[in-house]
Amino acid sequence: MAKNLVLEVKNLRKSFGPASAGFVAIDDISFDLEEGQILGFLGPNGAGKSTTIYCILGLIKPDSGKVHIFDKDVTKFRSEIMVNVNYASADFHLPWNLTVWENLLVYAKLYEVPDAKKRINELLQIFEMSNLRNKAIRDLSTGQRARASLCKALLNKPKLLLLDEPMASMDPDVVDKGIKLLKQIQKEEGMTVLYTSHNMWEIEEIADKVIFINHGKITASGTPLELTQQVLDIETGEANLRDVFIHLTRTK
Amino acid sequence: MTMNPNRVFAIILRHIFTTMHQLERFFDVIISPVLVLVLWGFLSKYVQNIQSSSLAAFLLGGMILWVVFEKVSTDIGVNFMYEIWDRNIINLLASPITFWEFLTGLLTISFIKIIIALTSMWLMAGIFYNFQITSLGFGLALLWINLFIFAVSFGIFNVSLILRYGHTIGPLTWILPFFVQPFAAVFYPISVLPPVLQKIAFVLPIAHVFEGMRYTLKSGQFDFNSFWLATLLNIAYMTGSVVFFTFIFKKVLKSGRLVKLI
Numbered sequence: 001m002a003k004n005l006v007l008e009v010k011n012l013r014k015s016f017g018p019a020s021a022g023f024v025a026i027d028d029i030s031f032d033l034e035e036g037q038i039l040g041f042l043g044p045n046g047a048g049k050s051t052t053i054y055c056i057l058g059l060i061k062p063d064s065g066k067v068h069i070f071d072k073d074v075t076k077f078r079s080e081i082m083v084n085v086n087y088a089s090a091d092f093h094l095p096w097n098l099t100v101w102e103n104l105l106v107y108a109k110l111y112e113v114p115d116a117k118k119r120i121n122e123l124l125q126i127f128e129m130s131n132l133r134n135k136a137i138r139d140l141s142t143g144q145r146a147r148a149s150l151c152k153a154l155l156n157k158p159k160l161l162l163l164d165e166p167m168a169s170m171d172p173d174v175v176d177k178g179i180k181l182l183k184q185i186q187k188e189e190g191m192t193v194l195y196t197s198h199n200m201w202e203i204e205e206i207a208d209k210v211i212f213i214n215h216g217k218i219t220a221s222g223t224p225l226e227l228t229q230q231v232l233d234i235e236t237g238e239a240n241l242r243d244v245f246i247h248l249t250r251t252k
Numbered sequence: 253m254t255m256n257p258n259r260v261f262a263i264i265l266r267h268i269f270t271t272m273h274q275l276e277r278f279f280d281v282i283i284s285p286v287l288v289l290v291l292w293g294f295l296s297k298y299v300q301n302i303q304s305s306s307l308a309a310f311l312l313g314g315m316i317l318w319v320v321f322e323k324v325s326t327d328i329g330v331n332f333m334y335e336i337w338d339r340n341i342i343n344l345l346a347s348p349i350t351f352w353e354f355l356t357g358l359l360t361i362s363f364i365k366i367i368i369a370l371t372s373m374w375l376m377a378g379i380f381y382n383f384q385i386t387s388l389g390f391g392l393a394l395l396w397i398n399l400f401i402f403a404v405s406f407g408i409f410n411v412s413l414i415l416r417y418g419h420t421i422g423p424l425t426w427i428l429p430f431f432v433q434p435f436a437a438v439f440y441p442i443s444v445l446p447p448v449l450q451k452i453a454f455v456l457p458i459a460h461v462f463e464g465m466r467y468t469l470k471s472g473q474f475d476f477n478s479f480w481l482a483t484l485l486n487i488a489y490m491t492g493s494v495v496f497f498t499f500i501f502k503k504v505l506k507s508g509r510l511v512k513l514i
Contacts, residue, residue, distance in 0.1 A: 016508055025508075054511045057346045061505040082348035092514075095338040110347040152343070 005071070006160050006192040007033040007056065012065035014051055014216075025051040027216035028065070033160070038186065038193040040207030040224070042200075042241070044249045048216040049196045050089075053162050056194075057087060069160060083112055088153035089164035093145060096138040100129060100148050103137065104155060111156035123151040126181060143174040150178065154185060161186075161193045167202065179205050200241035210241065212248050219248055273420075283431075290434040298440035309469045312383045314438045314462055316373050320366055320396060321403045321436075321458055322429045327362040328355070328407025329414060329425035336419045336513050345510065351501060355411065359404055366400070388465065391474040395461050398482040402457045405486070405493040406432075412493070412500040418513060437462045457485040 010030045015022040026048045033039050043049050054060040056067050058078040067074045069081045094103040101120065108116035124130045127147045137145060146167060153161060163182075167175045179202060186193055197203055203210060204224050212220040212227070220227055224239035231244045299307065335341040344354065377383040385392060410425045435445070435452045437459045442450050453459040464478035504510040 014508075050511075051508070054508070059342070059345055059505070059511050060508050061502075079348040079350055082346070087343070087346040089342070091339070092342045093339045094343065095335075095340050097338075107343075107347065110344070110349055112348070149343075 004035045005032050006035050006037075006069065007194070008066075008068040008071075009052070009056070010066050010068075012052065012055060012067065013063045014048075014055060014060060015063055024216050026055070026062070029213065029216070029218050030065075031211055031218065031221070033192050033194060035159075035192055036186075036190050038195060038206055038208050040203035040210040040241075041194055041196040041213065042203060042210055042245060043196075043213035044245075047213045049213060050164055052213070053087070053164050053194070053196070056162060057082070057085075083156065084159045085162065086111070086153040086156055086158035086160075087162045087164070088149045088166045090146060090149075090166055090168035090170075091164070092149075094137050094148055094152060097136055099134050099136055100124070100140070100151075101133040103148065104151055107152045108155050113156050116155075119155060119157075120151075123154055126185065127151055143170050146170055146174070146178065150182070154189075157189050158191060161191050163193060163195045165197050166195075167197070167199070175199065175202060182206065200245055204239045204241050212244070214248060220244075283427075287430050287434055291439075294434065294444050295439045298444045306466075306470050308381070309383055309387075310466050311439055312377055312381060313385060313388070313465050313469060316370070316377060316385055317395065317399055317461065317465060318433070318436075318438045319369060319373065320399045321406075321432075323369060324362045324366050324400060324403035325406035325410065325429050326426055327365060328358045328404070329410035329422075331358045331361065332411050332414060333419050333422055333425070336414075339514050341513050342511060355408065358411075359407070362403075362407070363400070370396075388468050389474070391464070391468050391479075394474070394479055395465055398457055398461050398479070398486055401486045402461075402482075402489060405489040408493040408497050412497045415497075415504050415510065415513070416500050418509070432456060432458065435459065441466060455485065457482040457489060460485070 009032065012026050012029050013024070014026040015024045017023055029048075029052065031039075041049050041052070051060060055062050056069070056074065058067075058074045058081075061075070069085060072081055074081055094100075094107075098106070101124075104120045104123070105116060108120060113119050121130070124133055127150060129144065129147055129151065132140065132144060132148075137148060140148065150166065153163070153166075167178050170178070182193075183206060185191070193206075195203065195206055207224060210221065210224055210227055211218055220231055222230060224241055225237075227241065227244050228234070228236060228239045231247055232240065335344055345351075374385050377385060388395065406429065410428065413421050413424065435449055436456055437445070437453055442453045442459055442463060445453055460478040460482035464475040464482070467473070467475035467478065501510075
């Protein structure tokens with residue numbers, strides 16, 4: 001039985017700068033995400049991953065193409081759609097002067113979370129942050145800040161979660177714990193996830209399917225194992241996305 | 253302790269380079285002092301020729317109402333920049349909030365802050381200087397509303413500039429209200445200004461608010477002419493700032509600048 005499509009990106013194109021000498025960040029890409037799927041979105045720096053995510057969030061207007069979430073056009077129904085979507089990136093913080101609890105309460109209001117206090121307590125417990133609830137974000141370690149951001153990203157039990165390198169600059173132990181927690185919550189709550197990272201191990205651990213993007217174009221897609229076998233042309237039972245990444249990035 | 257002049261020079265050089273990249277910093281260095289001089293020059297000229305018992309009331313009333321404009325107009329832009337400085341702006345904009353909801357939130361918080369500021373100034377002016385701003389009666393509320401609306405238009409204009417040019421434009425947000433001050437006839441009547449500047453003052457709603465305030469303090473009657481002039485001008489400014497903001501917002505969505513604010 002065909003599953004529901006949560007995200008549908010079709011012929012998306014975005015360029016920056018003047019038409020004649022502009023930089024094409026996304027060049028006619030199409031992909032979709034089924035309910036409950038975790039998509040690893042890979043590519044070198046400047047490949048167009050973040051631009052794609054911003055188009056999905058409705059924060060950049062594409063030149064052409066469409067982004068449909070829950071079968072609705074994101075450019076027309078943005079607010080309605082975003083109640084069931086969430087986003088986290090290591091590039092962005094929660095306000096530093098506010099405590100973890102205050103931050104989560106503000107975002108719970110923004111995402112119209114019913115019974116916000118219960119949900120916040122639940123997440124703080126899952127991410128082992130209950131004892132840090134009254135600490136200001138500036139007083140947390142990098143790993144704790146990332147966990148607070150993940151709490152924010154999961155507040156509204158999003159049906160679609162966009163994670164743009166959420167665990168960048170974290171030590172392997174924290175990443176391992178974070179990935180396991182995310183997988184557990186994803187299974188329990190049936191979320192669909194789009195996940196970008198430069199850490200191939202993270203993607204191998206979490207993704208059902210991988211899309212590789214370079215110079216704004218999708219150059220390969222499949223499960224981590226399929227990609228390893230296809231791109232590296234080897235018979236193997238283990239995914240090796242690191243070598244896939246290097247091969248695809250260096251191949252024009 | 254010895255000082256290494258090269259290292260000191262390195263710091264100076266760093267700021268020269270920054271100033272070259274951010275021309276708005278010149279406003280801080282050159283234009284701001286000039287505006288202060290112009291303001292106090294006209295005030296001195298006005299005070300020299302006046303023998304009015306209402307002078308203290310004019311000055312205090314002017315100052316209290318000016319604070320409304322200055323605080324509200326800068327507060328909206330500054331609170332917006334806090335989200336950029338906190339690197340929180342993308343988290344916020346990625347949420348279901350619309351930009352107009354965000355602006356309305358900023359505006360409401362400015363409104364609450366200015367009510368608190370006005371109350372404390374009203375109490376202090378009454379206790380220490382025996383000046384009752386409430387002597388302006390019901391007209392005070394009308395003056396205040398016009399000031400607030402113009403400050404909001406100004407705030408929306410500031411946010412549009414930040415959206416377009418990024419947070420480096422920040423210092424301008426603080427200074428812009430002071431560009432208006434000499435022409436706003438805060439402490440002296442429009443008639444004190446040279447004819448060219450009078451024309452500028454005439455198209456500023458707040459100049460009519462302050463004219464109205466002085467008239468009411470002097471005669472005890474509300475100046476409807478000034479009130480309606482200020483209201484009409486405010487409608488034009490508010491429409492202009494909303495149109496400008498909408499234009500800029502569409503532009504930054506297209507250019508990708510919205511996600512590059514930090």
